[in-house]
Amino acid sequence: MIMSNMDGATTIRTLQNINPLLPIIVVSGLATSEQVPIDKTAEHTVFLPKPYTTQELLKTLHAVISQ
Numbered sequence: 001m002i003m004s005n006m007d008g009a010t011t012i013r014t015l016q017n018i019n020p021l022l023p024i025i026v027v028s029g030l031a032t033s034e035q036v037p038i039d040k041t042a043e044h045t046v047f048l049p050k051p052y053t054t055q056e057l058l059k060t061l062h063a064v065i066s067q
Contacts, residue, residue, distance in 0.1 A: 016042060023064040027052075043067065 006014075008026065015022055021044060029050045044067055048060045 012042075012045065016045075020044070023067060025060055025064055 008028070012024055012026065015024065024042075024045045026045060026047045027050060028047070044064070046060055046064055048056065052060075
């Protein structure tokens with residue numbers, strides 16, 4: 001969510017404006033999705049907190065691909 005030129009929330013909004021159906025996995029070291037400034041109503045966006053296991057990543061990828 002924190003990057004040098006454009007923050008994660010702006011990047012996500014920009015990508016969603018280009019393609020509203022684009023699946024996005026938001027990965028952050030922040031503890032909960034409530035701390036991450038993203039649109040919680042976006043149906044193609046999911047939050048994956050760090051640290052995560054391989055199983056959690058695979059489960060999240062499967063959920064996003066299945067939407």
